[in-house]
Amino acid sequence: MDTALIAGGVVTQVWRDTAKDTLEGVEGTLVEFAPNEVVCGMLWNGSQLSVPTPVTAVPTVVSPYQARIVLLQAGLMDEVEAMMASPDIEPAAKIAWEYATGFYRDSPFINTLGSSLGLTSSQIDDLFIAASQVP
Structure with missing residues (x-):
C-alpha cells in the first residue's frame, strides 16, 4: 500500500x-x-x-507563413488583408505585415491587429498555438 x-x-x-x-x-x-x-x-x-491535462504553452513567435495559414483557416485572412489595404492603416503596421520575419505574441502590432479583429487575448493565444503547429 x-x-x-x-x-x-x-x-x-x-x-x-x-x-x-x-x-x-x-x-x-x-x-x-x-x-x-x-x-x-x-x-x-x-x-x-x-492525470492533469498538459498546458500548451503559447509560443512567443510564429513565422508569417504560419500566421497567414492559421488566419486563412480561421476565416480571418480576407479581413486582415482588407485592413492592410486600407489607406487608414499606419505605415509601420503595413510594413510589419509585409516584411516581418516573425510575428511576436507580445508585440503591439499583434495586439492591435487582434483587437481590430475583435479577438480576445485568449483567442490570439489560441491562434498562436495553432500557428506553431503549422509545418
Missing part, C-alpha cells in the same frame, strides 16, 4: 509501501492507494485519481 499527501486536490508527496497510520507528524490529507497507482502531480477529487 502507498500513501499520498494531497494538497488542494493535487498529490504532493508519495510514500511507497507505507500505510497512512504509520506516518507521524505529517499534516494534511493522507490517502492510501494500491502500490504504484499514484505519483506526484496527479489530481485527486476525493474519490478518483486523474
Whole structure:
C-alpha cells in the first residue's frame, strides 16, 4: 500500500509501501492507494485519481507563413488583408505585415491587429498555438 499527501486536490508527496497510520507528524490529507497507482502531480477529487491535462504553452513567435495559414483557416485572412489595404492603416503596421520575419505574441502590432479583429487575448493565444503547429 502507498500513501499520498494531497494538497488542494493535487498529490504532493508519495510514500511507497507505507500505510497512512504509520506516518507521524505529517499534516494534511493522507490517502492510501494500491502500490504504484499514484505519483506526484496527479489530481485527486476525493474519490478518483486523474492525470492533469498538459498546458500548451503559447509560443512567443510564429513565422508569417504560419500566421497567414492559421488566419486563412480561421476565416480571418480576407479581413486582415482588407485592413492592410486600407489607406487608414499606419505605415509601420503595413510594413510589419509585409516584411516581418516573425510575428511576436507580445508585440503591439499583434495586439492591435487582434483587437481590430475583435479577438480576445485568449483567442490570439489560441491562434498562436495553432500557428506553431503549422509545418
